[in-house]
Amino acid sequence: MANMLSMKCRVSMGRTRSLITLTTPACVIDKRNYSDRNGSEYLHQSVVPSMHYQKSLPRLPVPKLEDTIRRYLAAQKPLLDDDHYRTTEKLAQDFQNGVGKQLHEELVAQDKNNKHTSYISGPWFDMYLSARDSVVLNFNPFMSFVPDPKTEYNDQLVRATNMICSAVRFMKTLRAGLLEPEVFHLNPAKSNTDTFKKFIRWVPSSLSWYGAYMVNAYPLDMSQYFRLFNSTRIPKHGRDELFTDDKGRHLLVMRKGHMYVFDIVDRDGNMVSPAEIQSHLKYILSDPASAPAFPLGVLTSENRDVWAGLRDKLIAAGNGETLQVVDSAIFCLCLDDEVMRDHIHTSHNMLHGDGYNRWYDKSFSIIMAKDGEAAINFEHSWGDGVAVLRFQNEIFKDTTEQPLVNPSSAAAAVDSASAVRLLQFNLDSELENGIQKAKENFDSAVSKLTIDAMEFKNGGKEQLKKSKLSPDAIAQLAFQMGFLRQYGQTIATYESCSTAAFKHGRTETIRPATIHTKRCAHAFVNQPGQHSVEQLQAMLKECSNYHGQLTKEAAMGQGFDRHLFTMRYLANSKGQALHNLYTDAAYSAINHNVLSTSTLTSPAVNLGGFAPVVPDGFGVGYGVHDDRIGCNVSSYPARNVHEFLQCVHKSLEDIFTVLKGKPLS
Incomplete structure (x- = not known):
């Protein structure tokens, strides 16, 4: 679900200002008498009203603080050496046991008092609208x-x-x-039918989401x-x-x-x-x-x-x-x-x-x-x-x-x-x-902006699914391998994931650079002759499984980025000094997203693109299709986008070679 819905959320995590509460008239239907000559002025006439599910959408959960800290440290692990990791681990534990606990409790209380919205909505609007940079290149995709x-x-x-x-x-x-409500159908044969629609329209709006949930359908926020x-x-x-x-x-x-x-x-x-x-x-x-x-x-x-x-x-x-x-x-x-x-x-x-x-x-x-x-x-x-x-x-x-x-x-x-x-x-x-x-x-x-595109034509979604691998996980792994091949590093990586399954959900971050991708990338790039085909295939499976877990967590509002961001925002709004977790160089580094990525596949979309979010970054728009993988990538002079795409292409060649049971040359 996350991959279908994700689209670039182009912001740095360092832009926050005072607290606002958001209310929108999104659930109000325009009652003016719009005449319609022979139905030609409507795209369609949905049996289920557009905003039928809005009132009963589940609320975006505030993650448990201990889960957020655990996920944060797991994401830091591949980016830090042992000494730096130990320092960051101590700061995170101190935050969890002290100031963080207090901020989390305040956030939860505030969330309970604002049941009409989500805990991220106000701060997220405020961050965007308070940013002083040009919207061109920095925000508009x-x-x-x-x-x-x-x-x-x-x-x-x-x-x-x-x-x-x-x-x-x-x-x-x-x-x-x-307009047909936006619904993610896991079992369309049951939920995307005239029979179900005729039934659900009579279910009160306050209960309609639960009716859809019973047939494995997930209405999305349309606010x-x-x-x-x-x-x-x-x-x-x-x-x-x-x-x-x-x-x-x-x-x-x-x-x-x-x-x-x-x-x-x-x-x-x-x-x-x-x-x-x-x-x-x-x-x-x-x-x-x-x-x-x-x-x-x-x-x-x-x-x-x-x-x-x-x-x-x-x-x-x-x-x-x-x-x-x-x-x-x-x-x-x-x-x-x-x-x-x-x-x-x-x-x-x-x-x-x-x-x-x-x-x-x-x-x-x-x-x-x-x-x-x-x-x-x-x-x-x-x-x-x-x-x-x-x-x-x-x-x-x-x-x-x-x-x-x-x-x-x-x-x-x-x-x-x-x-x-x-x-x-x-x-x-x-x-x-x-x-x-x-x-x-x-x-x-x-x-200063350079854009280049690449299309890998020797495999895609069909082959990856036959191998029981997540197409998105393999694309993200190829970016990790490509960057390692080009620059010899594992760096902070951002993948946007929608949380539209919740009322006033925005986005959460998937962190694709993991201990699994780091190990796998090194095996492919730096030690190609030291592992058997079976070992490399096992590593690919490990990367895929873990990335799948991260994606599910993010789509369900269980990442760590938005939770940490909102607690920092809350501290700033109170004029409270920031805990050392936020001033730690590791926190700055993980939010300096050198690889900023977003996937988008749609029968209507040919290309998608955006600029890097940092001067020394890449803006990576990509799509995994049935038989090919395409990337549209931007960079500033600090990075060589042409070479990066060559390295990504080589990485995909190596991955698909191994999937075919052949050793790396």
Whole structure:
């Protein structure tokens, strides 16, 4: 389950501020009368209401303190020599018996008083929103769409029109409470059936989760979904805010750094006709205006305090209402004039682009290149990959199976010149200088980023499952072996795991660098002739079993990272001095995630990517498919990403050689 749901949670563990309590209107269904012409404006009409399970979702458990300390020390073991480990062990035990016990008890008491949410939710929002780094490279990831199988539909105008229509259909379906609830089915033959759905809809919401659990189905938290639309992160001094205004009926479209808006929902809540949407997009694409000298979008790539100051100046210069139009837009569509040359070009363009033609603060943007290559780039503070991936999957399915315009569709004969509004901003010399400086900072940051991709074609999920090995465990082992081969070290590694099985769950960390992977990597890389094939196979099995255990624990909220993080957050919020466990070099090192990894496999997703979370790190996006394993990896100059991927490829070759019963050469 964890691997299906995981998506990059790109944060360092060192960013925390004052305590907040989060409440969301996520369980409220929009009661406005959205008419629906012949059902065409809904993706589907679920028998079970969208938020039916929300009230009865189990709460994210606070792990036992002794379990957290045991797991923490187990994760430190492969990273430390004996002397350093003994020091860290003493500090951890002292923490467990003293300050840690007190903080844990306070956390548990606080959690009991906030049963509407999870213990991680408030601090996690606060950590994201208090971070002052640019959201570009540091937080926003991207997921690119698989091309439409009907090649003629991969036309920028046609595909953009269809994606807008499908996005509106998704939004209306969600707000009407008709979107299928997000459920993980362990036995779909029992739980994903019309019979069960008709039964469960009559079970009260306060008990519905238990009904699903009885047939091995696990409903997932959907509290983040309401932030998908009409939402923007607003820069503020010290701590940003999330803004949502579901009354907005317009789309924000960016092209050549210009910003346009037009309505995609009418006053009655109906989607504007696809032919009209196509006409408006055609009008924007035919605008001959050259790029503005001072494109405002680049400000959203700035340091958050700098951007907050410049936004205040924008408002003082009379741009407040125009910014409100941007912030309340349903989402952002970025129409790029470039043709994507290859995977690497696509990754750079969808992850960061040129800085001009983006509004990085929108909850998500659909980026559409000249050749119809498309991706979602999303701001990360409001939510995790579960909601965005569901949206992407539904949009891909809808646009490819039920496109509302086709390559021969004629745009409506409407007056797009009056329907489409070009946003204009009043800029003084101080704001113009701020835009120029932001562009310089942006160019400097992205110039340091290198991205490379690798595809291993000699084996994948099918062969690994036949060998009774976890595909994710073997991919993670290959990263450990690759890094050891390249740099001779075992280092802190982060793998994101969703805890969406719990109310207001966010993520937990799987720690893939273990004593088992360290032993196995050394055997393969440094001692290839010293072990028999059977011994190496046994080591692979050991790594797989232990990684499987870590994954299950993380998905069930039984990791150690979030628990330690929240206790430290609690101490900070009280102005309490931090225990030596937190100032220990080993704690800093384990949270300096040189290998930051996230797996994502979906029929709608072609590529996923993000930047490293530390200057000397790798950002590793990967997918294990039936017959191949793909990686999309980023680095800064401190690391050589090309060499790393060669080492990972060699590691996979060695692993699959051993699985075939052949000795290493």
